Amino acid sequence: MSEEIPKKGIAAVVVNEGSDFRVEVQQLDVPEPKDDEVLIRLNCTGLCMSDVHYMLNDWPVPPMSQFGVRCAGHEGAGVVVKIGKQVKGWKVGDRAGVKPIHDVCHNCEECWNGRENYCAEALQTGLHTPGTYQQYLAKPAIYTSRIPDGVSDEVAGPIMCSASTMHRALIEGQLKPSNWVVFPGGGGGVGIQGVQLARQVA
Template sequence: MANNSNNDIPKTCKAGVVVNEGPDFKLAVEDVPVPEPGPDDVLIKLNATGICYSDIHYMLNDLPIPPMSTFGVKSPGHEGAGVVVKIGSNVKNWKVGDRAGIKPAYDACFNCELCWTGKETYCDDSPQIGLQYPGSYQQYLLSPARYTQRIPEGVDDFSAGPIMCSGSTIYCSLKESGLKPGDWAVFPGAGGGVGHMGVQLAKAMGMRVVGVDGGDDKKDLCMKLGCEAFVDFTKVKDVAEEVVKICDGKGAHGVFVTATSAAAYSSAPMMCRIGGRIMCVGLPPAGTAFAGADPLLMVGKNLHVIGTKVGSLYDTTKALEFAARGQLKPIYEVFPLAKMPEAVDKLRSGKVAGRLVVDFDS
């Protein structure tokens, strides 16, 4: 079955479209044309998309990058899951009906050192979907066949969507941290979309996990997902001191900053033991936070500051394997397509434990 009968594919589809890009943006659900795959593309019909705070950054236009409108893109989104409904004339490795996912990086050149060493998300030719190409807020969208993510059996679309970004991103950070089983891993922002997956993955990798976040809802979630201890920043005066106390009185081997606040970044070095790693994951608005500390502290504690971006094709595959084995279960709240604008507003207000996912079929 090389091609789909075009009768099944509509001419238009629903999409969450940004209106008035910038600080006063709104999201509206509109009809947009269904794209036609080029020779090397697949056309995917999404069943679900996660809503990520990076989407909000793109719509707010508060990162030091060109806005979506520069590229003529109106729909953000980069964590979709669905099925292939049409394939380009050159595509041999996909067939109609295969389950497929969309991740933050749209493609890569596969012809440079970064691509050859599994760092293809840093490649100069690795554009972002939902910024430079229409993203997963649009139900039917294109993806280069060579960079489309396969979704294994046993992982449903509502779980697979958020793993494409959050799960893959934090898997990559855990891998690059070099932490070993039995090491202390601390997650500021542990109850958030990225953090709550990090807690599960770190536990599955044999680490001892401490969650840092605010409120009883987040505490309950974190303890249920495998934290050994939880520090509530709304109740504890010196969060770093409490973290050090929990981690043998010496501090964490790794602090995975998934929160986006200046406070989360400034307290991370204080949470670390000698030789500790500060893993930078959360993206604060440009110029609002600083990663690291006074050089005297950095030297005195042999601290490492490591930034990691979204996961590679390999990282995403690995994160999905944890999910297929039941060791990674994204916590999510489902919104019907018509309520996508409400989901975006809810995430923007910061009142979300876990992840918000939009169901295109409801």
Template sequence: MSTTKIMNMAETTPIIPKTCKAGVVCNPGPDFTIEVQDLPVPEIGPEDVLIKLNVTGLCMSDVHFMMEDWGLPPMQGLPICTDRCAGHEGAGVIVKVGERVKNLKIGQRAGLKPIQDVCHTCEYCKTGKETYCLSCVMTGLHIDGSYKQYIVSPERYTSLIPDGVTDEIAGPIMCSGSTAYTSIKESGLRPGQWAVFPGGGGGVGMQAVQLAIAMGLRAIVIDTGAERKEACLKFGADEFIDFKEVESPVERVLELTNGGAHAVFVTAVQSYPIAQGFLGHRAGAQVMCIGLPPAGKYNMEVNPSTLAFRNQSIKGTLVAGMADVDETMDFARRGKLRLEPTVVGLSKFNESVQKLKNGQVAGRIVVDFNKD
């Protein structure tokens, strides 16, 4: 059942408690855990809104940050993230607005993205690449993220959730869904071309496959397991290659695509060392880097001669800006992105994050703050 709540402010005024539930990162590092605690509800500034989250998605990026394997400063070294709450896939409703907020209103549905705010004045912000702003505020790193039920969002960078998209779908779209969309969009692939998705049965990959198909591409998924195969084929993938059953996934892709994919979208970081092989001799083909591996692991050995002779390229994209989040939401509103996440309550918070860490999740897990 959907946890979507639409508030009619003519009938009710939100009651904001002094404390709220939150999944707090304990013992950051390889053996981290998530402990559900009661934390103070944050205060907002005059140009901010307070969002009561109904759900948060669980993203592998948070796992890397909590494991501290990206080579970033440790969580204790980021004093702004005071309560050590990760997460950046939140969906809920605005329950309070600052005195200088002009457009957003109490009762509107809104979410929390991987980037909480940007400077809005630099070269990148002015040219539609605001997610690369050097002054960006990263959710769950610089500030507490969506593992906390009440969060602060600046009006100028708050994404709204349209009618027809449940919170369980909107949460993951804030990061994984829209991140996949941005990468596909930037690849410039045209309808009918081949797109390969190593890790296409995971949380990002499964949404990427659906979006690629909705955009007219032919999708090949490389992953393992009957559950992931069933889901990917149900969502329209042309082919599912189980890397535990097929001796050479690269050769199989070259056979299916008559020489090589037009692009490979890497969400499973273990695939980076072989990613260029999926392109074969396809001129103009691309490796699109989405997944972020641990520091020093799964690097690519690039053959520059192949890039030159076949006009191939390697490109990275980070997360989606506001426009791409809105466009991805519209795919879901039209029924083109049909994520079917596993929804759990707060009592399963740590267990679910550990399953994600250990690669035991097909698709996406969403934590419902309104369930025990």
């Protein structure tokens, strides 16, 4: 089930990064996956407020351009179109999700204890590495999420960041049936996912 991979893909490129940024549709080279990576053709991306901050360059992190990154975005859903030589367990045609973390060191106390989102060497998608506002992305297979049948790409994309954030918060909060739960900002992108997830517990 392989498909032809073009040389270039459509991308929403940030121009004039900073307070006057704009996003321009351009053609960018399709990356070649490294040995441990899969090449994903994205069908959908979520839009997260963090993306806007990266493009505004108003957070205390280096600008994305410093890492050669042209596109923001870290909530992607698509399909694997090519496999690196050493990748196991993935095949062309598998559905794939792209998360806010591109990869971690796998070798620190946080990584060993399932808290790799706190890894000091974590690389953020759409800041340190190319983001999901583009058609083709190469991603470490080990950090690529599977998307089950029955979940559309439009739904799966935002689950990678905003809904996962809420899901974890509800687990840490030990929400149980019949509990009340309050979401400050319940109409926002993260809160609205919380309301839906909490309803599933009730």
